[in-house]
Amino acid sequence: MLNQQSTIxxxxxxxVITPERNREKSKQRFxxxxxxxxxxxxxxxxxxxxxxxxxxxxxxLIYKYFGGTEQLLDAYISSQDxxxxxxxxxxxxxxxxxxxNFLTDMFLEQFDYVYTNKEFQKVLLWRLSQQRNSLKKLxxxxxxxxxxxLQNIIDPFFxxxxxxxxxxxxxxxxxxxxxxxxxxxxxxxxxxxxIKSDHGREKIKHAISFIVDQTYENL
Amino acid sequence: MLNQQSTIxxxxxxxVITPERNREKSKQRFxxxxxxxxxxxxxxxxxxxxxxxxxxxxxxLIYKYFGGTEQLLDAYISSQDxxxxxxxxxxxxxxxxxxxNFLTDMFLEQFDYVYTNKEFQKVLLWRLSQQRNSLKKLxxxxxxxxxxxLQNIIDPFFxxxxxxxxxxxxxxxxxxxxxxxxxxxxxxxxxxxxIKSDHGREKIKHAISFIVDQTYENL
DNA sequence: ACACAAAGTCACCAAATAGTGATATTAAAA
DNA sequence: TTTTAATATCACTATTTGGTGACTTTGTGT
Numbered sequence: 001m002l003n004q005q006s007t008i009x010x011x012x013x014x015x016v017i018t019p020e021r022n023r024e025k026s027k028q029r030f031x032x033x034x035x036x037x038x039x040x041x042x043x044x045x046x047x048x049x050x051x052x053x054x055x056x057x058x059x060x061l062i063y064k065y066f067g068g069t070e071q072l073l074d075a076y077i078s079s080q081d082x083x084x085x086x087x088x089x090x091x092x093x094x095x096x097x098x099x100x101n102f103l104t105d106m107f108l109e110q111f112d113y114v115y116t117n118k119e120f121q122k123v124l125l126w127r128l129s130q131q132r133n134s135l136k137k138l139x140x141x142x143x144x145x146x147x148x149x150l151q152n153i154i155d156p157f158f159x160x161x162x163x164x165x166x167x168x169x170x171x172x173x174x175x176x177x178x179x180x181x182x183x184x185x186x187x188x189x190x191x192x193x194x195i196k197s198d199h200g201r202e203k204i205k206h207a208i209s210f211i212v213d214q215t216y217e218n219l
Numbered sequence: 220m221l222n223q224q225s226t227i228x229x230x231x232x233x234x235v236i237t238p239e240r241n242r243e244k245s246k247q248r249f250x251x252x253x254x255x256x257x258x259x260x261x262x263x264x265x266x267x268x269x270x271x272x273x274x275x276x277x278x279x280l281i282y283k284y285f286g287g288t289e290q291l292l293d294a295y296i297s298s299q300d301x302x303x304x305x306x307x308x309x310x311x312x313x314x315x316x317x318x319x320n321f322l323t324d325m326f327l328e329q330f331d332y333v334y335t336n337k338e339f340q341k342v343l344l345w346r347l348s349q350q351r352n353s354l355k356k357l358x359x360x361x362x363x364x365x366x367x368x369l370q371n372i373i374d375p376f377f378x379x380x381x382x383x384x385x386x387x388x389x390x391x392x393x394x395x396x397x398x399x400x401x402x403x404x405x406x407x408x409x410x411x412x413x414i415k416s417d418h419g420r421e422k423i424k425h426a427i428s429f430i431v432d433q434t435y436e437n438l
Numbered sequence: 439a440c441a442c443a444a445a446g447t448c449a450c451c452a453a454a455t456a457g458t459g460a461t462a463t464t465a466a467a468a
Numbered sequence: 469t470t471t472t473a474a475t476a477t478c479a480c481t482a483t484t485t486g487g488t489g490a491c492t493t494t495g496t497g498t
């Protein structure tokens with residue numbers, strides 16, 4: 001009568017949904033829950049109660065394992081590696097076009113990456129909206145990654161005009177981010193182009209390639 | 220003894236801070252309060268209690284005059300004209316360069332406008348983060364404004380290549396937005412350029428001009 | 439089998455927030 | 469002056485959210 005056990009046993013196939021009593025696995029479940037909520041509801045919905053419910057565990061454990069929601073979020077952020085596609089390691093060994101093709105491909109790839117990766121989109125938004133040190137660190141990591149590429153590819157080729165290409169790159173990266181963020185909530189049309197349609201996205205990609213081309217030829 | 224009046228009278232210079240008992244003026248005070256909070260604390264801080272406190276009036280009036288916080292925010296948005304700087308009326312009568320100078324100036328002006336106008340920045344963020352019809356309508360208004368310019372300047376000059384210039388314009392506008400948003404929270408450095416320094420901003424502006432130039436010459 | 443430490447749950451408190459009924463205040467009409 | 473209707477305030481409730489102490493459950497070593 002007293003203390004009705006809340007653990008639910010599903011008898012079919014002997015599948016048992018029950019806490020695993022494994023600290024590490026439980027921690028991971030909280031981290032996963034953060035990712036899930038972030039992806040589906042955005043950073044504003046990252047509340048302890050919700051996270052605990054999503055993880056299927058008691059919120060008390062968040063305080064026990066991480067110290068609090070803040071630290072859990074920090075742990076989540078540092079557990080992710082969003083810049084894997086823009087890593088310095090990807091810089092090719094042999095470059096004979098000043099890196100034009102490499103840069104173009106990188107921008108185009110990034111354009112699709114941001115488009116498909118909802119979690120990354122939410123992190124971008126999160127970064128714009130919240131003062132959190134771990135998020136700031138994310139931005140710094142990104143800068144550090146980019147810097148490798150810039151120094152290895154752009155600087156040698158453009159010499160003293162390097163900063164001018166950096167400015168073009170900045171506009172491209174920023175544009176790629178915002179275009180994809182914008183279409184999520186604001187609507188699909190931007191400057192009269194449907195950014196969610198294949199046609200619209202092709203036009204944008206074409207423009208990206210064009211801008212890089214022109215920069216290499218006429219800067 | 221009972222019911223101590225909270226209205227505060229400041230005797231100096233006979234300046235009296237007191238509710239004006241004027242519905243329209245009070246409504247305006249609420250709208251102003253929304254703008255003030257938005258500018259200083261961002262859209263997430265737009266709570267009834269805070270808005271009422273900032274306006275110096277009771278929150279009950281928000282329900283009475285607007286119906287609720289939602290409607291107040293809607294009223295605020297429609298009371299503002301955020302696209303005043305990108306209005307179709309600004310299109311010059313005589314164009315002999317295909318609108319190149321006009322477009323360049325518009326982009327450069329927009330770059331500075333977003334940089335200085337904190338309220339506008341918050342609205343951009345707000346639009347990216349919230350599901351609110353009035354915000355979506357804002358985006359549509361913006362599109363409508365831009366469309367006038369695009370149709371009057373770009374379409375006639377670029378003909379069937381019009382969509383390709385629209386794509387370049389989309390990247391530029393989006394880049395201008397994101398670069399300025401990013402530096403507010405993420406840090407000043409973007410692609411190795413200090414977007415808040417005069418030098419960095421000059422480089423970006425130079426890149427904007429360069430991209431428009433190249434588009435007009437080589438698209 | 440037993441003790442015990444770690445995993446996990448639950449009931450509770452405190453603070454913040456949205457919303458409303460009862461009441462007071464005042465400008466202006468009668 | 470009195471009445472009245474609109475303006476405005478206040479005190480209260482309900483809900484949501486973050487946080488914690490006391491408890492139960494369970495795997496493991498003795």
